Amino acid sequence: xxxxxxxxxxxxxxxxxxxxxxxxxxxxxxxxxxxxxxxxxxxxxxxxxxxxxxxxxxxxxxxxxxxxxxxxxxxxxxxxxxxxxxxxxxxxxxxxxxxxxxxxxxxxxxxxxxxxxxxx
Amino acid sequence: xxxxxxxxxxxxxxxxxxxxxxxxxxxxxxxxxxxxxxxxxxxxxxxxxxxxxxxxxxxxxxxxxxxxxxxxxxxxxxxxxxxxxxxxxxxxxxxxxxxxxxxxxxxxxxxxxxxxxxxxxxxxxxxxxxxxxxxxxxxxxxxxxxxxxx
Numbered sequence: 233x234x235x236x237x238x239x240x241x242x243x244x245x246x247x248x249x250x251x252x253x254x255x256x257x258x259x260x261x262x263x264x265x266x267x268x269x270x271x272x273x274x275x276x277x278x279x280x281x282x283x284x285x286x287x288x289x290x291x292x293x294x295x296x297x298x299x300x301x302x303x304x305x306x307x308x309x310x311x312x313x314x315x316x317x318x319x320x321x322x323x324x325x326x327x328x329x330x331x332x333x334x335x336x337x338x339x340x341x342x343x344x345x346x347x348x349x350x351x352x
Numbered sequence: 353x354x355x356x357x358x359x360x361x362x363x364x365x366x367x368x369x370x371x372x373x374x375x376x377x378x379x380x381x382x383x384x385x386x387x388x389x390x391x392x393x394x395x396x397x398x399x400x401x402x403x404x405x406x407x408x409x410x411x412x413x414x415x416x417x418x419x420x421x422x423x424x425x426x427x428x429x430x431x432x433x434x435x436x437x438x439x440x441x442x443x444x445x446x447x448x449x450x451x452x453x454x455x456x457x458x459x460x461x462x463x464x465x466x467x468x469x470x471x472x473x474x475x476x477x478x479x480x481x482x483x484x485x486x487x488x489x490x491x492x493x494x495x496x497x498x499x500x501x502x
Contacts, residue, residue, distance in 0.1 A: 238378060257378060259374070259377045259378070259406060259410070260374045260377060260406075260410040260413070260414070261374035261375050261377055261378070290381075290399075290403075292377075292403060292406050292407060292410065292470070292473075293407055293410070293469035293470040293472075293473055294410060294470075296469055297469065300469075321395075321396065321399055324396070324400075325403070325473070328473060328476045328477070329457065329469060329472065329473070330457045330458070
């Protein structure tokens with residue numbers, strides 16, 4: 233099996249919010265796939281991104297770095313990256329780095345969507 | 353009896369060589385995780401040890417090898433009385449992660465800087481870290497990561 237199949241991003245849009253659903257392993261090998269997706273969303277003039285982590289099994293600093301790379305630019309333009317539905321083993325890594333202070337991490341995709349709507 | 357002892361011994365030490373390519377990170381994590389599980393760590397701690405090794409190898413590929421896939425990374429895992437020990441050997445440019453200053457995470461978060469997170473994670477999840485750069489008698493740099501046995 234190709235290692236490329238071990239990470240996947242599916243994309244859909246609700247009310248101008250781009251939802252990226254991640255599955256598999258997000259490491260230095262697969263992080264460029266996510267970087268491209270977010271880059272394209274921004275190029276198309278959108279700045280509200282919701283990451284659904286429900287099927288993601290692993291994240292390393294290379295994956296975390298992708299969010300770090302875009303968050304400032306997105307917030308400056310009035311957008312954000314909000315996160316939802318992390319498995320405990322993925323949340324642990326965010327927590328080790330103190331990232332819950334930096335990112336809005338919600339239990340469910342629905343709650344994260346509501347956060348975007350209430351901040352309009 | 354003798355064969356049992358040999359088996360036990362084999363189980364206590366294992367090594368593997370990987371091409372320095374990001375696509376091998378998953379295999380590297382699996383190799384380390386399986387050995388950690390065999391040595392009594394639970395799933396959560398085994399995942400953290402595998403993460404530390406992933407971060408160390410990611411840094412090697414990026415900084416020491418500058419993405420040269422012809423380079424090799426040798427990883428050995430073993431235990432002593434107290435520790436689960438992972439040694440990572442390379443023949444790239446010496447890069448001592450212990451020289452990287454500990455970031456102040458609050459400042460880090462405020463500045464949204466990129467990079468340096470991997471070493472912070474290694475320090476957070478492992479109990480001891482050692483580094484031995486190559487010298488005229490030994491061409492290999494050795495990074496040693498230790499975790500107290502469960």
